[in-house]
Amino acid sequence: MAKITLENLAHSYLPNPKSEDDFALKELNHDWVDGEAYALLGSSGCGKSTLLNIISGLLIPSQGRVLFDGKDVTTAPTADRNIAQVFQFPVVYDTMSVRQNLAFPLKNRGMEASEIARRVQKVAAMIDMEAQLDHKARGLTADAKQKISLGRGMVREDVNALLFDEPLTVIDPHMKWELRTQLKKLHQDFGHTMIYVTHDQTEALTFADKVVVMFDGRVVQIGSPQELFERPAHTFVGYFIGSPGMNLFDAQIDGNTARVGDATVQLDGAYTAHGKTQLGVRPEFIRLSAGGEGIPATVRRVEDVGRHKIVRLDVAGREINAVATEGEEIPADTNRITFAPGSVNVYADDWRVTPRGTDA
């Protein structure tokens, strides 16, 4: 296992990149802590695979260095990095049996037969393929082949890191949950450094200790699921994480107050914010009221989604969402919204601003 350091790393697929826009991966400095489980989350095309392939050695970055435990591996081939990588689509040997496929990475390293048999059996149980061990891979469904790929990624216990690039895409929904649980268990048992790429926030938040959120080639925030929920560093994180995502209100910021339209919102500290200034408030922290203080709002409709209700509001012509817990009353004559104490984040040009005199 290893700590993985990315130093001034950036990548462009163009031979002569001129501006930042030409980079699929914008400059990044980060230490992936040894033994931690990370999710790399972002929408399609934001640079997740580019970053993963640089770590695994399938791609040589156009700028910067990759270090494993302090050793420069930037240009080292994948085989020398001692990592396992699982891709979105199956990579299996069709003419081999499931057992031979699973054993392959171990046989390759000259492991003793009894030890190979033990590991293969264990992994076969994890991917629920014990009954098919002697079937040829050819003829199996895409789903089953992908499970073999996953098993091959999981079978070695001595790897520096395990990298998964959207590995459950072709797996059916029920099995997805099961396999994710197995991956989590594998992490608990062996403490490998794991990086799991996904565009699915639920998958990211349930799998990882730390979530790395990417947007448009840039890592915009690295944090625990709770940090991403409470203090989104960028409006994209607020919008991408949560269901529905964080609401944004255009606001003028003046010290510890904000003006939203004609209403005044008290902030929890004094802020200096320039450019496009906004308040971000999650739907869970929007309170509905009739009359009194607050921002004028009207209820458009209420959607009952089981455990809670989503209230769609109109605030100065824009849709704002509130979440009402079961049993929470929605006043029939709602015409104001207020924010729960401590729930307001201030943004300037989409980046979160911290109150003066703090770094929280």
Ligand code: ADP
């Ligand atoms: P993700 O995995 O998040 O979907 P990728 O890392 O695959 O994103 O792609 C990031 C950007 O780089 C995209 O704009 C994509 O079109 C571009 N890209 C990816 N691979 C190549 C390539 N081999 N050559 C040129 N452009 C590429």
Ligand code: MG
């Ligand atoms: Mg990808």
